[in-house]
Amino acid sequence: MVDPSDxxxxxxxxxxxxxxxxVVLGLAVGVFGVSFGVLAAAAGLSPAKACAMSLLVFTxxxxxxxxxxxxxxxxxxxxxxxxxxxxxxNGAYGLRMSTILRGRLPTRLVASHLVIDESTAMATAQHDxxxxxxxxxWAGVSVFVFWNLGTLLGALGGDAIGDPERYxxxxxxxxxxxxxxxxxLRSLEGRVTAAIGVAIALLLTPxxxxxxxxxxxxxxxxxxxxxxxxxxxxxxxDPVTDDDDPSRAAAP
Amino acid sequence: xxxxxxxxxxxxCYLLKVAGLVLLGGRELPPVVNRCVALLPxxxxxxxxxxxxxxxxxxxxxxxRVAGVGAAIVAAWRKVPFPAVIVIGxxxxxxxxxxx
Numbered sequence: 287m288v289d290p291s292d293x294x295x296x297x298x299x300x301x302x303x304x305x306x307x308x309v310v311l312g313l314a315v316g317v318f319g320v321s322f323g324v325l326a327a328a329a330g331l332s333p334a335k336a337c338a339m340s341l342l343v344f345t346x347x348x349x350x351x352x353x354x355x356x357x358x359x360x361x362x363x364x365x366x367x368x369x370x371x372x373x374x375x376n377g378a379y380g381l382r383m384s385t386i387l388r389g390r391l392p393t394r395l396v397a398s399h400l401v402i403d404e405s406t407a408m409a410t411a412q413h414d415x416x417x418x419x420x421x422x423x424w425a426g427v428s429v430f431v432f433w434n435l436g437t438l439l440g441a442l443g444g445d446a447i448g449d450p451e452r453y454x455x456x457x458x459x460x461x462x463x464x465x466x467x468x469x470x471l472r473s474l475e476g477r478v479t480a481a482i483g484v485a486i487a488l489l490l491t492p493x494x495x496x497x498x499x500x501x502x503x504x505x506x507x508x509x510x511x512x513x514x515x516x517x518x519x520x521x522x523x524d525p526v527t528d529d530d531d532p533s534r535a536a537a538p
Numbered sequence: 539x540x541x542x543x544x545x546x547x548x549x550x551c552y553l554l555k556v557a558g559l560v561l562l563g564g565r566e567l568p569p570v571v572n573r574c575v576a577l578l579p580x581x582x583x584x585x586x587x588x589x590x591x592x593x594x595x596x597x598x599x600x601x602x603r604v605a606g607v608g609a610a611i612v613a614a615w616r617k618v619p620f621p622a623v624i625v626i627g628x629x630x631x632x633x634x635x636x637x638x
Contacts, residue, residue, distance in 0.1 A: 302620030310621040314628070331539055338541075342548030352539065352547060362543045366550070373551040375582055380558020382578040387559065398556040403586060410579040454631030457603040460590040461610035461627020463583050465620045470580040479577045480584040487585035491593045503585030510573035 300468050301412045304421035307462075311404050312428035314458040315346070317450045319436020322349055326441055329357035333441035340437035344399060344430060347372040351496060372497035378504045379406040386410075386418045400426025403459075407466040475509055482506035602638060606631030 326336035483503035
């Protein structure tokens, strides 16, 4: 067995189980789906429109922004612009996922719709390609199902759950992402990239439109231009050396 | 919102996702590009955590979320299982909010 406090523990011991992790993430997303449905109804959208948005747009931040702007009396053009800017980081996630999801074109066209914060975070927290793909599909499908179910409930007037903030659910996502980011912080390169990304996003928040601060944080990947020293772990080239490690199959 | 706007938004959001995954995917990229692409989650996810925890709209804000996410960081560092980290983050935030 590997001592959890051993810093030389093999990669994989900090990767969450994709199945339970995806269901828990999905449940939290579902509650926000309800509040999206309620907001959409308040903004004058029919249940059919609210559900179509969740099915077709499937990007929570973009949907909340678009409906929020319309509700506040903003123009459709402003709503679309803000929503697309918030959705742009999914393009960056897609770039990363393209090195993991190398299936046939139809499969990748379906997978594209599921490329969001949660599925990318869950997939890239895993260490071997099979687990990465499994985590991507579990998280993507789970979030898709719960988000759409929640939207339907909320749009039909199911405001029984109330404000998700009362349950601290607005902190559930950053909390979950914290756990999923840990594997990225194993390398010095990852830690430097993360620190620069955080600095960019926070510094831009007061001056840039919503969505741009996180998107602009991707500039931090230029840390990768530095050639890694021999023997230094790099996130893309981590060799899978412990496939037969029985502790992995039973990992939480 | 009109049906047209919903369809345009759905199409636009899908194009953004597909651009990375399909148009540029499946090609052999130079190692330096691969290194940078592999770092994208390391750049974006911590930035997203920071924005979701420390900002509201375009302002920096310190509120109950900081306590919740702080507790989640300690939990993740102590290798608490993932679902429990989420619950701890939400519960601590809700508790601090209820007390405040």
